[in-house]
Amino acid sequence: MTERRLFSPFGWTLFVIIVALGLAMPLLHVFAPEGHPLHVSAYTLTLVGKILCYAAVALAMDLVWGYAGILSLGHGLFFALGGYAFGMYLMRQIGRDGQYQSDLPDFMVFLDWKDYPWYWAGTDHFLWALVLVIAVPGIVAFVFGWFAFRSRIKGVYFSIITQALTFAAMLLFFRNDTGFGGNNGFTDFKRILGFPVAAPETRAVLFALTVAYVAGILVFCRWLMQSKFGRVLAAIRDAESRTMFVGYDPLPYKLGVWTLSAVLCGIAGALYVPQVGIINPSEMSPANSIEIAIWTAIGGRGTLIGPLLGAGIVNGAKSWFTVSFPDLWLYVLGAMFVIATLFLPRGVMGLLGRKA
Amino acid sequence: MNGTPQYAPVVAHPYALTGTEYDPGRAAGSVAGGDASYGRVVVPGEVDVSHGAILYLEGVTVSFDGFRALNDLNLSVDDGELRCIIGPNGAGKTTMMDVITGKTRPDAGTVYFGQTIDLTRLNEVAIAHAGIGRKFQKPTVFENLTVFENLELALKADKRARASLLAKLDGEQRDRIDAVLATIKLADAAHGPAGRLSHGQKQWLEIGMLLAQEPRVLLLDEPVAGMTDQETAETAELFLSLKGKHTLIVVEHDMDFINTIAGTVTVLHEGHVLAEGDMATVQNDPRVVEVYLGR
Ligand SMILES: Nc1ncnc2c1ncn2[C@@H]1O[C@H](COP(=O)(O)OP(=O)(O)OP(=O)(O)O)[C@@H](O)[C@H]1O
Ligand SMILES: [Mg+2]
Numbered sequence: 001m002t003e004r005r006l007f008s009p010f011g012w013t014l015f016v017i018i019v020a021l022g023l024a025m026p027l028l029h030v031f032a033p034e035g036h037p038l039h040v041s042a043y044t045l046t047l048v049g050k051i052l053c054y055a056a057v058a059l060a061m062d063l064v065w066g067y068a069g070i071l072s073l074g075h076g077l078f079f080a081l082g083g084y085a086f087g088m089y090l091m092r093q094i095g096r097d098g099q100y101q102s103d104l105p106d107f108m109v110f111l112d113w114k115d116y117p118w119y120w121a122g123t124d125h126f127l128w129a130l131v132l133v134i135a136v137p138g139i140v141a142f143v144f145g146w147f148a149f150r151s152r153i154k155g156v157y158f159s160i161i162t163q164a165l166t167f168a169a170m171l172l173f174f175r176n177d178t179g180f181g182g183n184n185g186f187t188d189f190k191r192i193l194g195f196p197v198a199a200p201e202t203r204a205v206l207f208a209l210t211v212a213y214v215a216g217i218l219v220f221c222r223w224l225m226q227s228k229f230g231r232v233l234a235a236i237r238d239a240e241s242r243t244m245f246v247g248y249d250p251l252p253y254k255l256g257v258w259t260l261s262a263v264l265c266g267i268a269g270a271l272y273v274p275q276v277g278i279i280n281p282s283e284m285s286p287a288n289s290i291e292i293a294i295w296t297a298i299g300g301r302g303t304l305i306g307p308l309l310g311a312g313i314v315n316g317a318k319s320w321f322t323v324s325f326p327d328l329w330l331y332v333l334g335a336m337f338v339i340a341t342l343f344l345p346r347g348v349m350g351l352l353g354r355k356a
Numbered sequence: 357m358n359g360t361p362q363y364a365p366v367v368a369h370p371y372a373l374t375g376t377e378y379d380p381g382r383a384a385g386s387v388a389g390g391d392a393s394y395g396r397v398v399v400p401g402e403v404d405v406s407h408g409a410i411l412y413l414e415g416v417t418v419s420f421d422g423f424r425a426l427n428d429l430n431l432s433v434d435d436g437e438l439r440c441i442i443g444p445n446g447a448g449k450t451t452m453m454d455v456i457t458g459k460t461r462p463d464a465g466t467v468y469f470g471q472t473i474d475l476t477r478l479n480e481v482a483i484a485h486a487g488i489g490r491k492f493q494k495p496t497v498f499e500n501l502t503v504f505e506n507l508e509l510a511l512k513a514d515k516r517a518r519a520s521l522l523a524k525l526d527g528e529q530r531d532r533i534d535a536v537l538a539t540i541k542l543a544d545a546a547h548g549p550a551g552r553l554s555h556g557q558k559q560w561l562e563i564g565m566l567l568a569q570e571p572r573v574l575l576l577d578e579p580v581a582g583m584t585d586q587e588t589a590e591t592a593e594l595f596l597s598l599k600g601k602h603t604l605i606v607v608e609h610d611m612d613f614i615n616t617i618a619g620t621v622t623v624l625h626e627g628h629v630l631a632e633g634d635m636a637t638v639q640n641d642p643r644v645v646e647v648y649l650g651r
Contacts, residue, residue, distance in 0.1 A: 119398060231501060232515075245489070
């Protein structure tokens with residue numbers, strides 16, 4: 001057995017070129033003036049930035065579904081939790097610039113609250129917000145996963161429970177007195193670390209961070225899935241009881257990759273919110289989580305790169321269709337999913353003829 | 357349990373045979389779902405065979421919805437023995453292996469590994485680490501991994517998640533895998549996916565995984581099913597060479613194969629031991645002829 005490589009030389013070349021192009025976009029947004037042929041508009045930057053965040057989610061989904069065989073239909077929850085955690089910080093950054101010119105966010109003034117509820121404590125600190133971005137989805141996933149995997153809940157039962165989980169969370173977040181802005185969620189952000197959130201430079205930095213994040217987790221996940229840990233996951237996926245009789249306890253493996261996947265989604269959510277400018281409970285809708293699975297399936301499960309492409313293709317198509325033929329979009333999405341399931345078991349990656 | 361003092365309820369360190377440091381606290385935590393009561397802990401990895409027996413089942417009963425798949429089963433297997441188990445379909449042979457390996461909990465009875473390890477208190481993973489390996493009736497390998505990787509995962513090693521993150525095969529482990537590949541004659545197929553092997557080759561790969569795992573006791577459920585005569589003969593040779601160093605329990609329907617390897621044969625019928633002895637004794641037992649061999 002020869003040394004395992006993360007990517008082939010060709011793969012690395014492609015990787016570097018794509019990352020370089022990704023980093024060029026925010027530079028062109030800031031330095032190429034409007035009207036210049038190379039100018040990148042705020043609209044384009046926001047759209048691509050948003051899709052990159054979705055791509056990170058699809059990658060995280062691939063870890064659990066493609067490699068460990070655990071189909072989550074609730075990954076939108078972890079994404080939203082990361083988004084809300086960072087959104088709290090962004091709400092605090094509004095300061096007294098809201099409608100009511102209060103220290104409290106407008107929705108709390110509206111509810112006639114006099115003070116922040118306890119769980120908002122410390123959210124005016126950027127670093128604490130980052131801790132929450134990682135810890136909240138991580139802990140929720142860990143606790144849920146611990147009970148589910150320990151009870152050996154598998155397959156479609158597990159998927160249905162994750163749907164129920166995100167649905168329940170959505171209902172909770174819809175309530176005004178949960179303290180997260182009810183069905184409006186968080187929006188009208190003004191600043192991030194004191195910088196105006198809509199300024200070209202701020203957008204550019206957020207975008208560049210997102211590119212770096214997606215590139216970084218791609219390399220990290222690639223490494224992880226090529227380690228023995230990744231091979232044990234594949235073994236658990238293919239024959240769980242065999243794995244146990246060989247001496248591996250599936251629980252820490254599944255729980256580890258499940259929690260990691262949730263945290264990766266949470267960070268993607270935190271990058272998404274300041275770029276898109278809003279987070280509300282619809283991110284937790286069951287349909288949203290199903291869509292994440294569709295991106296992954298269309299791109300090609302168990303390939304890491306495939307789901308990135310899948311998220312790009314589906315969301316690119318979505319943004320075009322919802323503008324040009326809004327009524328058709330759901331049919332197109334359904335058709336893409338059916339075609340991928342029936343004819344492309346390895347998704348777009350299978351079409352490209354490349355092995356994982 | 358049955359109150360016999362020599363079978364004190366104790367628990368073996370689940371990673372006792374992995375060569376890692378011994379830490380009872382962590383061991384206890386790492387046995388997932390283990391509802392064992394952690395009493396006196398014996399010397400890790402020591403299977404006490406001072407009374408000769410390495411596996412000891414007494415009064416084991418397993419019911420599925422009222423149907424007794426095992427019915428007051430008694431069985432004692434000596435250390436280093438090659439024991440053959442035969443019996444008609446549905447006799448409970450596979451269920452017996454399920455009980456020994458922790459997959460099925462008996463409704464009644466005791467199952468001991470050596471003098472001290474109560475297997476009914478351990479889960480599958482802990483039992484594997486205690487030193488019992490198993491080949492399934494339907495060959496089960498990791499289809500999407502290569503033959504080499506299948507053996508790599510089976511290899512005796514620290515199998516905790518954190519250790520797997522940075523695990524690298526050393527030279528000795530590679531040699532061990534190569535030796536197993538040679539034994540099971542799959543060296544040429546080593547880097548192809550295991551899913552592409554023939555049925556007989558999968559059987560051998562699974563046996564190879566057992567060898568890599570280095571258990572004290574090997575449970576082999578119909579190991580030569582689907583093998584050619586040549587392959588069957590080679591498997592018989594392999595098992596005979598393992599006898600003594602390991603304890604083997606072989607379930608088979610192939611009587612020629614049994615004839616070649618058997619020392620003691622146990623005949624199971626309706627979840628109970630019908631007869632036990634050497635091949636000639638068993639073959640001439642009228643009850644055995646009636647329920648199994650005669651037809
Ligand atoms: N999980 C289960 N639920 C219900 N019945 C079961 C279960 N497992 C086994 N049985 C029944 O228990 C009996 C014993 O089955 P077992 O598989 O142990 O037989 P066996 O001796 O291995 O037979 P074979 O030679 O066909 O492999 C059979 O009648 C089987 O149908
Ligand atoms: Mg059987």
